[in-house]
Amino acid sequence: MTDQFDLLLAGAGHAHLGVLRLWMGGQRPPGRIGLISTGPYAWYSGMLPGLLAGRYRAEQCRTPLQSLCCEVDVELLQGEVRALDPHARQFTLDDGRQCTADWLSLNLGSLPKVPAGSGATLEVLPVKPFEAFLAGWQRWKHSPRSLAILGGGAAGVELALALASQVPELTLLSGGAILAGHPAALRKRALRHLADARVRVEEGVAVDSIHGNALVAGNRLVWRGTRVILATGASALPWLAQSGLACDERGFVRVGKTLQSLSHSHVFAAGDCATLEATPRNGVYAVRQGPALAVNLSAALSGQPMRPFQPQRRSLALIADGRGGALLSWAGITAEGDWLGRWKDRLDRRFIERHHGTH
Ligand SMILES: Cc1cc2nc3c(=O)[nH]c(=O)nc-3n(C[C@H](O)[C@H](O)[C@H](O)COP(=O)(O)OP(=O)(O)OC[C@H]3O[C@@H](n4cnc5c(N)ncnc54)[C@H](O)[C@@H]3O)c2cc1C
Structure with missing residues (x-):
């Protein structure tokens, strides 16, 4: 049996978390919306090295998706997408379930x-x-x-x-x-x-x-x-190119400035799984795409015009040094120290807190 939605978000990546966070603030568009995720948590890569070094516990480095989804009336579908048919607007999951939606959004990361x-x-x-x-x-x-x-x-x-x-x-x-x-x-x-x-x-x-x-x-x-x-x-999930969506030579989904697929405008893609000019593949840019994606998914559902995503020209990199400090790179400037580690820790914890639902 096929489950029918207005919008399906595939993958609990950084951009989709940003979309859900904005919806917590009251901007959720009307309609039946689902989030497909392989597991119950969205892990935050920025804190993974700290987790491995023993400075964080697992629950500090991940967003529980059920409470977040409850908060914004989004159905959490646990499963792994194995195939996409963009013409039929349909995902097939690993357990054989099929889900269809008028609009599809991909934020699946890379391998x-x-x-x-x-x-x-x-x-x-x-x-x-x-x-x-x-x-x-x-x-x-x-x-x-x-x-x-x-x-x-x-x-x-x-x-x-x-x-x-x-x-x-x-x-x-x-x-x-x-x-x-x-x-x-x-x-x-x-x-x-x-x-x-x-x-x-x-x-x-x-x-x-x-x-x-x-x-x-x-x-x-x-x-x-x-x-x-x-x-x-990064390498792309193999089924993306097999789906018939326009992809670059490495298999990443080609999108325009509105984050819509160049071949199928009812499919959006953001973060590592997408290819967009002047946009590197990393967590900072995936996070930045969240607000633009939220605006455009609402516009899609309500028949409003889309807005372009403007990639920032520079991005801050804070690299954990394994002992609580960090190395900084920004606009050609570099620095290091324990104070940068404390700053990174505050930014990372705030990222996780911002996405916690209250249910
Ligand atoms: C150790 C480490 C440290 C990093 N540190 C930084 C950093 O400090 N700053 C930075 O900018 N970048 C960092 N990165 C890079 C960063 O992790 C990625 O660029 C970023 O996670 C991409 O975000 P995304 O939203 O595209 O996807 P992701 O955050 O990878 O999320 C994709 C989601 O989709 C899910 N998914 C995948 N396949 C399927 C499927 N078939 N069906 C359903 N769900 C699926 C995944 O489980 C995951 O939840 C780091 C990477 C690593 C490995």
């Missing part, structure tokens, strides 16, 4: 890229989805072994700094220089923190395959061990 494997004996743990990652890490941390982290972006660096003291030996492998896209001064600061934490850093090592217990870049064996965490750049 780390997985190197090709042959006869891999390594245990590989992708950092997303977070529930699976956290469950995997709980298992690993009781029998610490040497670890490699693939990916030298902010996520890989934060994870390395959070986990270095919990394993006998940690190697961070980065396809290019670490923290590419940030000022060279930030990279220097991060390398110093990584050295202090006894993390071995290998830059310019693009691991493309796993053979047995070895990581291989090109023809070169670059690491041998038993456990690897993947914090590599």
Whole structure:
């Protein structure tokens, strides 16, 4: 049997949380609305390194979705979307349920890229989805072994700094220089923190395959061990491109400034799963898209004109140093210190508090 909605939000990502938060303030449009989420919580990546380092408890780093949805009269549908038919306006979930809506909105995030494997004996743990990652890490941390982290972006660096003291030996492998896209001064600061934490850093090592217990870049064996965490750049959920929505060459949904799909205007997409000019893929931009998406979903339901999303030109990055402090990068300026860690902590806690329903 097909369930019929006016609007379906797929994925409890940062942008959809922003939409629900604005609706808590009284801006919910009329109609039957559902949120499809794989689990009962939306995890906040900004606090994940602090959780792993033991500074937060799990319940401090996630938004319970049931109470938030109750607050704004949105039906929470727990399940994983496995397919989308944009013509029929229909999602198929992992348990076979089918849900249809006049308007669809996608905020599904992305997954780390997985190197090709042959006869891999390594245990590989992708950092997303977070529930699976956290469950995997709980298992690993009781029998610490040497670890490699693939990916030298902010996520890989934060994870390395959070986990270095919990394993006998940690190697961070980065396809290019670490923290590419940030000022060279930030990279220097991060390398110093990584050295202090006894993390071995290998830059310019693009691991493309796993053979047995070895990581291989090109023809070169670059690491041998038993456990690897993947914090590599974003890859798209495969069923997005298979759905027939216009996607870029990497499979991310192409949207225009109103966050509507370029091929199917009744489908919106925001955050990591979407491709929009001048908009990097990270949590800051996903959060920023929330208010614009809320306005346009209301406009869609009430037949009003849409408003364009204006990406900010600069964004603040605060990278946890694993010991309570943080490194800052903003508009070419870099800094570090415990005070930045306290500031980051306040911003992160406020993000979680803002999305708590009262039910
Ligand atoms: C360790 C770490 C630290 C990071 N720190 C920062 C930071 O400090 N600042 C920053 O800007 N970025 C940071 N990032 C990047 C950031 O996490 C992502 O860019 C951001 O989460 C993207 O937000 P989103 O709203 O697109 O999706 P997400 O926040 O990933 O949310 C997507 C949601 O969709 C759900 N979902 C996925 N597939 C399905 C499906 N098939 N059916 C139903 N639901 C589904 C997921 O479970 C999830 O709840 C970090 C990433 C990591 C890994």
